[in-house]
Amino acid sequence: MLGMPSTKLLAGLTSLALTAGVTVIVAVPAPHAQAATQKRVLFDNTKAETAGNADWIISTSQPDPLQQNANPTSETSWTGAISAWGVALQKTGNYALNTLPSSGRITYGDASNAQDLSKYDEFVLPEPNIAFTATEKTAIMTFVKNGGGLFMVSDHDQSDRNNDGIDSVGVLNDLMTNNSVDSTNPFGFSIDVLNISNENPNVIGAKAAGDPIIAGPFGAVKSTIIRNGTTATLSPSSNAAVRGELFRAGYSASGTTGAAFVTSTFGSGRVAFWGDSSPIDDGTGQSGNTLYDGWNDPAGTDAALALNATDWLAGTGSTSTSTSSSSSTSSSSSAPSGAERIVNGSFENNASYWSLGSGAAISTTHASAGTKSLTLGGTVSTTQSATQQVTIPAGVTSAPLTFKTYVTSNASTTTVYDRLNVQVNGTTLTSLSNTSPRGAFFSTTVDLSAYAGQTVTLKFQGVNDASNPTQFWVDEVSLKA
Template identity: 50%
Template sequence: MLGTHRHLRGLVGGVAVVAAVAAGAAAHASAAPAPAANGAAAPAATTQKVLFDDTKAETAGNADWIISTSIPDPTKQNASPSKETDWTGALSAWGVALQKTGDYTLDTLGSGNTITYGTGGALDLKNFNTFVLDEPNNQLSAAEKTAVMQFVQNGGGLFLISDHKGSDRDNDGWDSPQVIQDLMSNNGVDNNDPFGVSDDDLDISSGTPTAINDSSDPVLNGSFGKVTSSEIDSGTTWTLHPSDNANAKGLLYTSGSSGNTGVFFATSTYGSGRVAFWGDSSPVDDGTGESGNTLYNGWNTDSNAALALNATAWLGGGSSGGGTGGTTAGSTTGTTSGTTSGTTSGTTSGTTGGTGGCTSGQLLTNPGFESGTSGWTATSGIINTATKEPAHTGSYKAWLDGYGKATTDTASQSVSIPSGCTTANASFWLHVDTAETSTSTAYDTLKVQVLNSSGTVLGTLATFSNLSHNTGYAQHTYSLAAYAGQTVTLKFTGVEDAQDQTSFVVDDTAVNVS
């Protein structure tokens, strides 16, 4: 018989992170474009908000990586721009193209400001769908890196554009490859390669990277056009690490490259958000800007414009800033406050459909834990009915950690992903509360991973922490399509440090295929 969960050192009602992200930007009428049936991004139903950064020396030296000299609001320079020279900046063509659709509002975080998340400021990341860091030349502070990671974790879109090794515009000892890699590997939220992508820190003088053949990818085949190639003019590449994040994907590769290396443009997900990586700033440079800067007109070369614009649309399609809409790859979230009545038990019966013999349906046994440990391998006692942490639905849930001492709890289940199915998604509802008071350090973590039959980690779908605390439950969904034809184990691992409890409460899991 399952016993009552452990005594807590004091539950602290956290901020409803995901719900607050949605509510915080609802006032800005933000929403994201739902993918069309062919996988291309459909026109946005309401306005997406995009914030371009100019706090990290993006205009130092001969650089000019801004959409307008009117900061923060480019429309103060020209309210109805029709051509790139209506706004002044090397990125003005990008900004004007978005502005002309009527589906976007744009701002710039100007020099002297700080990147923040959840502070209530008008230019706080919580108010935006997408944040663009184009060739940042100064290291982000610890608090800024935490802000960016929380923004993505809670549904934001992050556009990281690097440049070549040694492109230190202001001679402070930091160039954009170093700045970006530092953000990804030393952020205090998840330092274990959260995006599954690393910057190669190279100086490649020229090339024409080409796109993979994937007609369903919304970045390569979006509403702004089809992407076939880009260009590299003194830039770098990226390396993918799918064992760290299974959703890391290369879209364009340098000549002779494929697989995990030589990636010029990549996408990934983290938490509920999305990330895009570009290896050179020249492709988004339109050749116009302030006098005296060294500019290069790459915007109208190859498919650069379509790539930048499609990626912006895709990045805004997560759950940040009130954005809604479908997810072609990666994750989606939903929220409920408090507890929902009802029960979830057994396995949903599937119906035959699709191609290749795929039987559509839900594959996990006892997905809502209502039959106790049936189907699950779990730390003793964590699947329970303790009322201090109510279930999302029904009575049972998996309550990992919450002891206030050094502990590791796990819950896992093996599942076979049919090879004939085109869609496979793992989902679950998660509630996190904590007694930790830090707003920047992840002391306690929950990893959601995919393992093979030998117990080797094939990929980390997400990492949550005490910084992810929320008052209700939030739903998270991640693609398992990469494991089609394999029998894998879906595993939740909660790790708590020696003091101040963090509870990770999981319920209503599913692996749906079609």
């Protein structure tokens, strides 16, 4: 009878996957039901986030932490001082995580950038120590304005870890006050130039009790820690949505000063600020760093705070942190018309954001752009597939799916035997075959506007009969809607 796969079979599949360059992901129980569409979160590592004793990365494998360990079970499964944060998100099954490596580019709307912000729901800045360029500031602010979530983590005044003349307080204040999108206190708060040595802020904001930050899906938040950090000063007259979630002891729950954790909105997007990096530090990381386990410090409920905020910023729940609203806004649905809906359509990040069936692989044999592509087929009597869930906004009248294909075959050039099917929710919309042009990439376009307002499963399926196999390479998959 059918049962669980044997240990030998799993080991064999793992060995085969490693040989082929494909990651095998084994499902594990998650604390929440898996979302229909995973939230895409990008952690920055372009601004000296590992300078000095900092090690603010979720994994040394970048951009894809799953390349270090595809089935993380604890903070030590990935290497980095904020790996506990990443692993906790990964274990839910609801998030797709990437890191923007030190060589990466912060852009918005640049199709040539595999980590362009338009391809993510949330951007995390864990204590940036290098000032953003004017172009980068425009990209970040536009990302938020158009529906993205921005998580900013600062440290204390005079915490210039790379000795370039500016610390995270200066970097983040400059982002908010000196950009081409809106420099008039757009988020409604400024970061204080302070160094608070050791406190445990536990005053819950007057408007915060019961909201998704304080009482979210990862648990109730009662306090946070400051171990050399700072706070923010609120300006509701600049942005009425700004909210102090947690204040320092002795400060007013309805005041504007001493806010250790702040949320706000800007345009269609969401913003959170944390005045210290100690709470996100899990005490593990790369050797040579002096780290502190603030993540598990009993004086704070910081794991719940970080995870609840991440969940809200990524688009869960209403744009307002108030629980009285039932409207839902996700950045994937609120992104501007014509935005790219496919993530990693060039396969340069290997199988990230794609689910590969048995036999499907990422190949370097043929590529239309970059060095990699998806390959299906090449073996007789097989059906191989790759899928990605995609959200098509409501109201769009044009949703062209385009992709390029390279075909090699031993079969006839006139009679169809083997196929590459392009399917949405199991329905085949178009097929290529062994009779398609061979030896060079060619482009195909399919209109998906009939699926407007839906989250659908896009599938590329290679089917070979019992003889003379055909192999298909797929690259530059794009859906603009």
